[in-house]
Amino acid sequence: MLVKEEVVVVVGRNGVREGGEERVAAAARGRREGVFPRAGVPACLSAEEIGGGAGSERGGRKSVVVGYALTSKKTKSFLQPKLEGLARNKGILFVAIDQNRPLSEQGPFDIVLHKLSGKEWRQILEDYRQSHPEVTVLDPPDAIQHLHNRQYMLQEVADMNFSDSHGKVGVPRQLVVKRDASCIPDAVSRAGLRLPIVAKPLVADGSAKSHELSLAYDRYSLQKLEPPLVLQEFVNHGGVMFKVYIVGEAIKVVRRFSLPNVSRKELSKNAGVFPFPRVSCAAASADEADLDPSVAG
Numbered sequence: 043m044l045v046k047e048e049v050v051v052v053v054g055r056n057g058v059r060e061g062g063e064e065r066v067a068a069a070a071r072g073r074r075e076g077v078f079p080r081a082g083v084p085a086c087l088s089a090e091e092i093g094g095g096a097g098s099e100r101g102g103r104k105s106v107v108v109g110y111a112l113t114s115k116k117t118k119s120f121l122q123p124k125l126e127g128l129a130r131n132k133g134i135l136f137v138a139i140d141q142n143r144p145l146s147e148q149g150p151f152d153i154v155l156h157k158l159s160g161k162e163w164r165q166i167l168e169d170y171r172q173s174h175p176e177v178t179v180l181d182p183p184d185a186i187q188h189l190h191n192r193q194y195m196l197q198e199v200a201d202m203n204f205s206d207s208h209g210k211v212g213v214p215r216q217l218v219v220k221r222d223a224s225c226i227p228d229a230v231s232r233a234g235l236r237l238p239i240v241a242k243p244l245v246a247d248g249s250a251k252s253h254e255l256s257l258a259y260d261r262y263s264l265q266k267l268e269p270p271l272v273l274q275e276f277v278n279h280g281g282v283m284f285k286v287y288i289v290g291e292a293i294k295v296v297r298r299f300s301l302p303n304v305s306r307k308e309l310s311k312n313a314g315v316f317p318f319p320r321v322s323c324a325a326a327s328a329d330e331a332d333l334d335p336s337v338a339g
């Protein structure tokens with residue numbers, strides 16, 4: 043979310059809000075139902091709170107077995123030894139799912155955690171859910187499908203009515219271009235989108251390509267882009283954005299460096315398309331940085 047004059051603008055899965063982290067959390071709490079609740083059990087609960095039958099007895103209490111199917115990159119970044127140790131202390135065991143073997147021949151699991159895409163994997167999970175209704179599948183494919191498309195991912199946010207004291211929420215004006223880059227300049231003019239424009243791959247499937255964003259300073263350069271794309275108006279937001287992580291009742295807000303404001307003078311002096319992938323990734327932490335006074339609070 044990027045915020046300007048108390049308006050929170052959700053750009054993707056990220057955002058910035060003037061008024062500091064606590065107000066972002068309050069805004070998010072205010073509309074939890076609008077923050078794509080994940081079906082199944084929040085991962086922050088302990089084994090006792092989850093219950094479950096697959097795990098073995100451990101000191102009089104059942105452990106919970108979580109089968110996970112992630113890319114090797116995601117496994118490396120997510121399943122850190124510290125997390126596994128903390129989970130084990132709570133009676134939660136993570137077990138890798140062998141994607142080369144039938145899922146039903148593995149386990150038994152209490153929970154299946156995944157972040158894979160593709161029709162084949164979707165079908166495997168759907169079949170597994172039918173034959174194992176006792177297992178909680180986190181992020182059932184049909185519940186997250188809209189998040190894999192940048193046109194639809196923000197629709198629920200755009201439909202929200204944040205008419206409370208924590209400010210307002212909106213999404214940048216945007217345009218979807220599915221083919222023929224040569225028509226982009228005229229399409230942008232007809233849609234009335236103002237420059238600069240942020241260009242994002244339409245598909246958000248976790249691939250490196252899905253994070254290849256770029257900033258276009260002039261209309262002519264828009265023809266160099268590669269559809270399918272979502273084109274968003276760039277929102278000046280003081281170079282800081284917030285990421286809001288929500289699991290069940292737990293809300294964590296982190297501050298990240300973002301793109302600096304683009305003044306009209308800079309816009310008039312610059313031309314071209316400039317890639318900026320992963321500008322607000324974990325390494326761009328701004329938790330210790332001084333906030334622009336217009337953002338602090």
Ligand SMILES: Nc1ncnc2c1ncn2[C@@H]1O[C@H](COP(=O)(O)OP(=O)(O)OP(=O)(O)O)[C@@H](O)[C@H]1O
Pocket residue numbers: 044053054055056057214240242252253254255274275276277278283299300301320321322323
């Ligand atoms: N409309 C916009 N106006 C200003 N900045 C934007 C806009 N859209 C995106 N950004 C900047 O680009 C960053 C990434 O945007 P977005 O979250 O849509 O892409 P992403 O690849 O999904 O990012 P991530 O992998 O970090 O979730 C944002 O954190 C923000 O810094």
Ligand SMILES: O=P(O)(O)O[C@H]1[C@H](O)[C@H](O)[C@H](OP(=O)(O)O)[C@@H](OP(=O)(O)O)[C@@H]1O
Pocket residue numbers: 055115116119157247248249285322323324
């Ligand atoms: O700032 P973080 O590390 O939270 O950024 C995440 C991002 O929010 C998404 O979770 C990305 O996952 P995908 O949706 O699968 O792309 C993460 O990408 P990854 O490939 O590094 O796991 C970002 O780190």
